Amino acid sequence: MSVIETKALTYTYPSGTKRVLEDVSITIERGEFVVLTGPSGCGKTTLCRCFNGLVPHFYGGKLEGSILITGLNVHEHSIYELARHVGLVFQNPENQLFALSVEKDVAFGLENLGVPRDEIKKRVDWALQTTDIEDLRERAPHELSGGQQQRVAIASVLAMQPNVMVLDEPTSFLDPLGAQRIFEVINELNKNLGITVVLVEHRLDLAARYADHVIIMDEGRVMLDGKPREIFKLEKARLMGIGVPKSTRLYQILEKNGMHLGKVPITSEEATQILKEVLSRD
């Protein structure tokens, strides 16, 4: 069953004259881990804003075409209703953390929804546990490191038990190991809890391994849509300015120079394995 389905989606911001989304038709199935990428200004952030109704309900502007989120028509449902199904995590966690303690921040959304006290406590405990930040419960979010803050932001969204989590470049301020840990947390939510993940990301060297569906946008349009291996191996992806994983890039270059690997690697482990086979075969 699809959780996100758009057909011929077109959008213009109220202040703009240019279409930021142009004829976007995508389908995201329940339980998928989707990586959404594309050059700066390609419209990916705007598309994410449609998923919980921020576009058009908060930003205004003209949204045309159809968009169903877990079966709900975005044109007809409020941000408040859509937010129960779709959680959004931003690039900079400072923009979404504001309470005096981690616990209060994570509970905030639930209090707003009027969830009973006992239930809030249960869900907050669970969200802190799942993101492995129970020890930070009493700390003030603004005192935490970037990686810890991003976990708090994820826990706050997780506590709402959304069907879909949309994360817009959640690790761009983190060092590589910190980023990898966040991707692992997201991957566990996807694999263990079946939450559908839409991850907007440039750092494909780190993120590609988790994806089972890749969507690449450029100038408001969907240019490529499919399985990571099929998409990243295309010369077109690189020419559009996509930072394809270095392992796949190496495959492309070797292929061009007459060295055929047979299989397309998207992680260094896969590339190592494939190269071992090829090199020992000769």
Place this chain on the structure above:
Amino acid sequence: MIEVKDVSFTYPNGVEALHGVSLKIRDGEFVAIMGQNGAGKTTLVKQFNGLLKPTKGEVVVDGVNTREASVATLAQKVGFVFQNPDHQLFCETVEDEIAFALKNFGFKENTIKKRVTWALNLLDLKQYSKTSPFMLSGGERKRVALASVLAWNPKVIILDEPTIGQDQNQKNRLQQFVNQLVTQGKTVVIVSHDVEFVAECNPKIVLMVEGKILAEGSAKQILTNSYLLTQASIVLPQIAQIFTGLAGLGLPTDVINVHEAKKVLLDFMEVDS
């Protein structure tokens, strides 16, 4: 060009960000300072242009002790491009932004004009000369910040996390650009934890952990040493991971970027067949 002698630095709130750091950066050298979030990278480079002065020890830039010079004097030697361009942009048009520092440094009107035009062309910003910097995208604003620093032709250029929020095309352009600066004899210091970008640029690397320098060396030495990198919260570049995994097949293990990898593999296949 820059000499850091046993420098410690404590912020007014009591946080000790640097402990006994010593480092020499030579004229024309290209250096990347790497390390985890909070390792003291930005605190260290802010000592280079006197934005911060050491609590203990001293920093000498182009023969001048930073304690004895104003930030304005040091800024003429050392240009600093911040991580977030919004921290340094404030003028109404891109052109004014680039001219601002030049006016402050007392350049003549026609020199200013020439320099502004040169910087606009260099960073492909000519079409935006009359536009407000705040109308531009994040990547474009970063280019404006860079243009405004390059315009006064400092000997040293510091780029703090230049690749954050940049897509691959922008990163490729940035890499070409940095190489160009190095070729022109500028001393370039980048602060970055973008290990793939650094591996492609191939600079000298200074690795920091908890306010101290953990290791210094060539990109090949440092980026293939997983023992050191793990301590600094950095992952090996993918290509280095692959060649570590291929150890034992008679290939070199210190390969860090795609172009080197291609050459090494194709040579290996040729010798073999």
